[in-house]
Amino acid sequence: MTGLLARVPLLVLLAGILSASMYIPAVHALLRDAHAEARAFFYWGTMLLAIIAAVSVAISRHRSTNVTRSHLVALLATFVALPAVAALPLGEILPATRWINLYVEMVAALTTTGGSLYLPDRLSETAHLWRGLVAWQGGLMIWVAAVAILAPLRLGGFEVTHSADSVSERGLGIMRAADPEVRLMRHAATLVPIYAGLTALLWALLVAAGEAPTPALIHAMSTLATSGISADGSLVAADAGRWGELAIFAFLFFAVSRQTFTADLHPEQVVRLTQDREMRIAVLIVVSVTLALFARHWIGAFGVDAITDIGAALRALWGSAFTVLSFLTTTGFQSADWAATRTWSGLETPAVLLVGLAMFGGGVATTAGGVKLLRIYALYAHGRREMNLLVHPHSIAGGRGAHRHIKSRGIEAAWIFFMLYALTVAAFTLGLTATGLDFGASVIMATAGLSTTGPLAQVAGIDAQGLNGLPDATKAVWAAAMVVGRLETLALIALFNPDFWRN
Known part of the structure; x- marks a missing residue:
């Protein structure tokens, strides 16, 4: 069976998996007595599977001369065609x-961007489940593709540490001589049970916290996929309360570092997690930004004589910590206490802060988008080294610190990606402005698309009804930004490299 699937092109295989998953909302709609919705999902799933099966038989004997290249092309085609x-x-x-x-709605789901062009009550519970399921599959696909396709090509963040990082070369079992299709199947067999198991565990915790099964499943899938999709539009209306937020907060760390879910860590796993660069910089960002926000709101509360309300202060602290981590992992959930934070102090939270967190992004080989924390760490370490050279121009770097793990080529790659990311934000901002959107909203929507953080659009004051009313050209540019943000600019540039197309 594995050999048969290996002969099917990746795009066709992914289309078959997506079509087969339509039976899940079909059963859900049938249990709700929504027979028209059940028929729609069942009929389309059946027809698409029949077509895909015929296509698979017709092209199963064809084999690409460069399988790795065809897989990268298939990833681009997946985010363009499968929506x-x-x-x-x-x-x-x-x-x-x-x-x-x-x-555009399905592009936002499959790229794990989230956000919606429809008001929550415009879609049925089954339709919201389908959005969450599509995003969940998109997150799983990027999980597997990161280590099986992008890592051997030194893309997706692996270009920073490819020369020295034992995790990217040895820990994940990536061997350049291995058949790309075998590598893809092997990593899928390893990561799919982990991904599904974590989702099921979070679902059980949210149900135990008091949330209804279907919204809890949507929130669980959205957390692991970092899509931020919710049947109610946000977590504020969820019934799980603060216990549910605490469970989601814990599972968001799986989008911070791949060390949290790789199955082949060294025995001293806890020690490795505390020493992991992505985890440490994420904790530093969450703690520092949370305390800065709390101090700002504390000063505001002092001005309105609300400083003695300890309960409101603690809720403000929790609301800030949850929302900061959520946007750092490009999920976009907001705590129910996030609004209480502003009420306590009477101050608004600057939108640029959430935009900056989303641009930083999560970990390499996770479902999170953005620049990625490992690249941020590489630039920080290089900047610290350069400042040290200003004080001690004749010093020699030793074997400790970042230079032991990140070589000069990795730092150069991180800097190139950061500049490409900035240029891409500027290009899509210009494109959105050209379609008639004002400059401020264009910047936030471009960042939301490229960082795969759809809820950022709400920061610009554009709700679902406003997104639906945007010109078609604006929606098309935003959809393109989501695809570029999910694949990253370096992967797209690789497709335009003539050497990449030579056999």
Whole structure:
């Protein structure tokens, strides 16, 4: 069976998995007695599987001369073409909507960007479940693709430590001589049970905290995929309360570092986690930004004589910590106490802070987007070394610190990516502005797309109804930004490299 699947092109295989997953919302709609929705998902799933099976038989004998290259092309085609497949059943149950809206909605889901062009009550519970399921599969796909496809090509953040990082070369079992298809199947067999098991565990915790099963499942899938999708539009309306937020907060750390879920860590796993560069810089950012926000709101509360309300102060502290980690991992959930923070002090939180957190992003080989913490660490370590040379120009770097792990080529790659990221933000901001959007909203929407943090659009004051009313050109540019942000600019540039296409 594995050999048969290995002969099927990656894009066709992913389309088959997506089509087969349509049976899940079909069963869910049937249990809700929503027979029209159940028929839409069942019929489309069945027809698509029949078509995909025929295509698989027809092209199973064809084999690409460069499988790794075909996999990278398949990833790009997946984020461009499969949203149209995922939108087909929604077109049946939402006849009074336009196709461009459905397509952008599914691009936001599959790229784990989240956000929505529809008000929460516009979609049924089954439709929200489908959005969450598509995003969950998109997160799983990028998990597997990061270590099986992007890492051998030194992309996706692995270009920073490829020369010395034992995790990216040995710990994840990536061997350049291995067959790319075998490598893909091996990593899928390793990561899929972990991903599904973590989702099931969080789902059980949210249900135990008092949330209904379907919203709890959507929130669990959205947390692991860092999509921020919710049937109610946000966590504020969730029934799990603060216990549910605490569970989600703990599981968000799986988007901070790949060390939290790789199955082949060294025995001293806890020690490695405390020494992990991505984990340490994430904790530093969460703690420092949370304390800075709390101090700012504490000063505001002092001005309105609310400083003695200890309960409100603690809620403000928790709301800040949860929201900071959520946007750092590009999830975009907001704590129910986030609004209480502003009420306590009477101050608004600057939107640029959340934009900056989303741009930083999560860990390499995780479902999070953004620049990635490992690149931020590389630039920080290099900057610290350069400042040290200003004081001690004749000093020689020793074997400790960042230079033992990150070589000069890795630092150069991190700097190149950061500059490309900044240029890409500027390009998409210009493109969105050209479609008629004002400059401030264009900056935030471009960052939301490139960092795969859809809820950032709400920061710009553009709710679902506002997104739905945007011009088609604006939606198309935003969809392109989501695809570019998910694949990263270096991967797209590799596709335009002539050497990449030579056999």
